[in-house]
Amino acid sequence: MKKAFTLIELLVVIAIIAILAAILFPVFAQAKQAAKKTQYISNMKQAGTAVQIYLSDYDDTFPLGMGRRPVVNTWFYGGVHPVPANAIDSAPWNTVERRDMASNFVLNSCQPYMKNYQMLEMPGGRDTQVAGEVFNPAVAAAKVGMTYNGYLHSYNATAINNVSVVPMFWNVQAVNFRGRGMATPALVCNATSGGCSFNPGGAPDGGAGSTSGGYYVYDFTNTVWQFDKKGVYTRADSSTKVQPIGTAIDPAFVAWGGKLLDPYAAVIAGGAPASLWACDSTFNGQAAGSAWCYFRPDRSE
Secondary structure (H helix, E strand, O other): OOOOOOHHHHHHHHHHHHHHHHHHHHHHHHHHHHHHHHHHHHHHHHHHHHHHHHHHHOOOEOOEOOOEOOOOOOEOOOOOEEOOOOOEOOOOOOOHHHHHHHHOEHHHHOHHHHOOOHHHOOOOOEEEOOOOOOEOOOOOOOEEOOEEOHHHOOOEHHHOOOOOOOEEEEOOOOEEEEOEEOEOOEEEOOOOOOOOEOOOOOOOEOOOOOEEEEOOOOOOOOOOOOOOOEEEEEEOOOOEEEEEOOOOEOOOOOOHHHHHOOOEEEEOOOOOEEEEOEOOOOOOOOOOOOEEHHHOOOOOO
16 A cells, blocks of 8 residues: 655745755845846847948047037937837827937937847836837837947047947946946037037037037836846947956945046945046046046046
8 A cells, every 4th residue: 555745844845945945045036037147148249340340431430429500500419219210109299300310329320230129128127218218119219228328429430549448338227227328438529510420629520509418318216237236238349248347345445556447436225326537637638527537538557
């Protein structure tokens, strides 16, 4: 006659399974997080490579971080551009002129080299979108986690001092913006004619009233931390790596040397932005607040 399990034996087995689960679940979570990070590093690297191919086709000139508004002809600095260019069906983005404008934004203009909007998404990032946004049902709106360094807007690649340190793509916060992309920091160019590019001597070449100090985020309440308080960065030479971000908690701040190591001088306890590093006379003799040091194309280290 076959002997059945006793209640105590069943409880022992259940207890052992519970102990094993408690041990293994954190390991599985870490493995899943590592897989997301590896995937995103690969995506960021591919985006950087796409820009390198773009440079070879456009006389070593970086793609635009913003488009010009039709009619008024002003630069849309600090704005979130539709990605793809025809992803939005609500005004003013449902016109041919506005979609042509959005097509010049880096994440759209480089698509012939990327051939994949899905690679723009940050695995594990919080999804967000513009309130009341109406999407084009015929187009898959991209989830955009990557942020472009707006100081590279129309900048000549040969003018960069050290391509292995100047950021090209990064993540201003751990979010995926549905159907939208942006560049930050941004060049604030107010001229209605002519170009707009970073000027190592001060305000950008973009007319009176222009400044290099434009800084924009999606939501100041959201954390900058992505993977274990680190972020993924693609440099101007397309090299990609993970490094610490937001290492100082407000009201503390990192020392001067940290201006070239961490884009944020401090974050609040949850990781949301608190302050950033603007350049002063200790960096190439620049005027105070002239630009965000970490992203300057003329940095050499």
